[in-house]
Amino acid sequence: MPAKTKPRELVFDDIAKLTDREIQMAWREVDTKDLSMALVGAKPAVIKRSLENVSRRVETMIREEMTFLGRVPERELTKVRGRIADVLNILRESGLITWPPEKPKEKKAPLTAEYKAMKKKLAVQAKRPLSELQLGEVDDLITGMADVARTEGIMALDTIVSTAGDRFLGTGFRLAIDGTEPELALNILESYTESLLREHASKLRKVLEGVMSIQSGDNPRIVEQKVKAIY
Numbered sequence: 001m002p003a004k005t006k007p008r009e010l011v012f013d014d015i016a017k018l019t020d021r022e023i024q025m026a027w028r029e030v031d032t033k034d035l036s037m038a039l040v041g042a043k044p045a046v047i048k049r050s051l052e053n054v055s056r057r058v059e060t061m062i063r064e065e066m067t068f069l070g071r072v073p074e075r076e077l078t079k080v081r082g083r084i085a086d087v088l089n090i091l092r093e094s095g096l097i098t099w100p101p102e103k104p105k106e107k108k109a110p111l112t113a114e115y116k117a118m119k120k121k122l123a124v125q126a127k128r129p130l131s132e133l134q135l136g137e138v139d140d141l142i143t144g145m146a147d148v149a150r151t152e153g154i155m156a157l158d159t160i161v162s163t164a165g166d167r168f169l170g171t172g173f174r175l176a177i178d179g180t181e182p183e184l185a186l187n188i189l190e191s192y193t194e195s196l197l198r199e200h201a202s203k204l205r206k207v208l209e210g211v212m213s214i215q216s217g218d219n220p221r222i223v224e225q226k227v228k229a230i231y
Contacts, residue, residue: 007100010088012038012081016045021153022097023053028179029087032058036065038080040072055158055177119148127165168192205230
């Protein structure tokens with residue numbers, strides 16, 4: 001029985017042959033600067049498939065960077081495209097990229113009416129500030145987001161997040177959609193959390209101080225000075 005021919009390793013141009021989900025997984029492992037440089041002078045199909053699988057914000061950043069870079073020396077292009085190919089092959093070895101691609105490509109299963117209804121409800125719910133949601137509703141919101149990301153890929157959350165009614169929620173999911181390094185995203189969100197908690201604590205303190213002052217019969221100008229002194 002003849003030995004199986006080992007499939008060749010992926011190269012940079014093979015990006016155009018990968019699925020959306022595979023490209024999105026790859027870009028989470030690739031620095032945006034590297035990707036921007038690698039796409040300079042790349043084949044149109046590679047550029048198209050690459051930019052289809054990043055958020056609109058990241059696409060704008062990449063296009064601006066490509067314009068800024070202008071021409072990139074061939075030696076540098078070879079290096080950066082080689083690094084990206086290494087990422088692709090690591091994902092292939094991990095079973096996260098199917099190579100060579102399956103032929104014919106499997107058709108995506110149509111989205112069920114139940115799923116579409118859930119997604120529509122999710123979009124409406126995401127427009128509400130977190131302060132208006134009960135804890136159970138927050139659980140449902142996050143779980144729904146996870147269902148959409150698993151079913152359609154994380155990029156499908158971009159439309160929902162673009163109209164999010166809560167700054168913290170919107171910021172968190174945009175960081176995830178943009179492929180921000182987990183540690184950096186965590187640092188940003190923790191700082192944001194501390195800022196919001198301080199702000200909320202100050203608002204509560206102002207109310208408390210105002211009620212006590214009014215109850216004591218203080219002059220309105222004195223009450224104003226007391227509450228304005230609280231940051």
